[in-house]
Amino acid sequence: LHNPSVISQVEFKSRREKQTVAFEVCGEWAQMYKIKTTNGADYNIKPVYFSIELNEKRRVNVTYKGRSTKPPRQARITVVYGHQLKLSTTVEQAWEDQRHLSCVSSIEKRKYVTIKFKDD
Numbered sequence: 001l002h003n004p005s006v007i008s009q010v011e012f013k014s015r016r017e018k019q020t021v022a023f024e025v026c027g028e029w030a031q032m033y034k035i036k037t038t039n040g041a042d043y044n045i046k047p048v049y050f051s052i053e054l055n056e057k058r059r060v061n062v063t064y065k066g067r068s069t070k071p072p073r074q075a076r077i078t079v080v081y082g083h084q085l086k087l088s089t090t091v092e093q094a095w096e097d098q099r100h101l102s103c104v105s106s107i108e109k110r111k112y113v114t115i116k117f118k119d120d
Contacts, residue, residue, distance in 0.1 A: 004028065004052070004111070006079050010062055011116045018066035022059050023113065027052035031081050032091045035060055039075035042067070043115075049091040062115075075115050082108035 005026035012019055025033060032051040037043045044063040052058050062077065082098065089097065098108065 003109070004031065004033075004079070004081055006111045007113060009114045009116055010077070011118060012064050013117070014066075014119045015072065015117050016066055016119075018064065020061050020063040022061050024057050024059055025052065025079065026055075026057045028055065030054050031083060032094055033058070034080040034091075034095050036078050036080070037062075037075055038078070039073060041065075042072040043075060043077075045077070049095065051091050064115075077113040077115065079111045079113065080108055081111075 005024075005028070007023045010021045010023055012021060025035075030051070030053050032049070034049055035045050036048065037045055042065050044065070046061050046063075047058075050058055064072075080095075
């Protein structure tokens with residue numbers, strides 16, 4: 001697997017406002033991706049599943065839903081990437097198929113993106 005180029009941190013302006021930030025995933029190899037967060041109640045990520053061809057880029061939007069009361073719990077974004085074993089399926093189905101394999105660690109890798117707020 002080849003490491004994609006991914007930033008290590010996204011930053012939001014305030015914990016109180018709904019807002020969206022974006023980051024790019026730049027692939028140096030044809031791979032599939034799954035983007036997820038440890039706190040789905042406070043964040044939406046789009047797209048969650050996608051594939052990138054050689055030297056292609058993909059923009060990922062992270063929307064923070066905003067809070068008027070207590071701040072959200074600490075969260076991070078995980079960029080999971082790997083080779084798509086079955087090219088005839090959707091990327092989402094390919095991830096589901098690989099989930100059942102015993103050698104997943106050799107098929108997928110992860111990068112982590114921390115979430116920060118300027119008003120902290």
